[in-house]
Amino acid sequence: MVSAAGLCCKPLSDVLAVDYGGPSLATNVIPSHFSGDREAAVVLDVACGSGLVAKQMEEEGFKQILGVDGSEAMLQMSRKTGLYKELKRCLLGEEPMPVHWGLFDVVVIVGALSVGHVPVNVVRELFNFHATKNGGYIxxxxxxxxxxxxxxYALETELKQMEEEDLWTCVEVTEKEWIKVMPEQDYNYTTGIVYLYKKI
Ligand SMILES: C[S@@+](CC[C@H](N)C(=O)[O-])C[C@H]1O[C@@H](n2cnc3c(N)ncnc32)[C@H](O)[C@@H]1O
Incomplete structure (x- = not known):
């Protein structure tokens, strides 16, 4: 049985074996909605792990990528990719976000909003204080x-509440195959939900 937690620090062969869909789903969804200049757009990869999301975003033409993660070991891996303009360590929910980063065109949190990882209240923190431009995507x-x-349930309640406060609009919510429960069984996937919002 494979869980998503800790997957990102596994060797690439293990990630391929379980067909972890998070990073590629992000890069399927975001470019289909983002109509700006991809090379100039600034992307914040939250809980960036080993850099899988940056790799996919870079292949889609996004070049200005910054990353944050709570684990120094993960940051060392992402640093080695050479894909990030800047990387910072921050245990989200426990420590304040690194400040003065400016505003981002796209903020991505893949595979980290879940029990025991990045808490729900970080979504509003990212939105309010540190991250997203008006018209930017989360x-x-x-x-x-x-x-x-x-x-x-708590996450979806917060997302809806922020919509009711006219902070953002929901662009897309989709259920996807997320990760193979048993790598040897092709059909047996857990499900992930992907949410794309646009700041008003
Ligand atoms: C499953 S990995 C996902 C990594 C990457 N986003 C991806 O999709 O490949 C989860 C990442 O979240 C980070 N993380 C978990 N809780 C965190 C927190 N509270 N603050 C910052 N990073 C956190 C872990 O260090 C790990 O790198």
Whole structure:
């Protein structure tokens, strides 16, 4: 049985074996909505892990990518990719976000909004203080699994609340195959939910 937690620090062969869909889903969804200049757009990769999301975003033409993660070990891996303009360590929910980063065209949180990882209140923190330009996109994912049900409910309640406050509009919410439960079984995937919002 494979869980998404800690997957990003596994060797690439393990990630391929379980067909972890998070980073490629982000890069399927974001470019289909983002109509600006990709080379100039500044992207914040939150809980960037080993850099899988940056790799996909870079292939889609996004070149200005900054990353933040709570783990120095993960930051060392992402640093080695050479894809990030800047990387900072921050345990989100416990420590204040690194300030004075300016505003981002796209903020991405893949594979980290779930129980025991990045808490729900970080979404509003990113939105309000540090991250997103007016008209910018915020892309998030969570797992649709029994152990994450309470977290998913709290996250969706917050996303809806922020919509009711006219802070953003919902562009897309989609259910996707997320990760193979058993690498040897092609059909047996857990489900992930991807959310794309646009700041008003
Ligand atoms: C499953 S990995 C996902 C990494 C990357 N986004 C991807 O999709 O490949 C989860 C990442 O979240 C980071 N993380 C978990 N909780 C965090 C927190 N509270 N603050 C910052 N980073 C956190 C971990 O260090 C890890 O790198």
């Amino acid at each position: 892309y998030m994912t969570t797992r649709d699994s029994f152990d994450n049900a309470e977290f998913k």
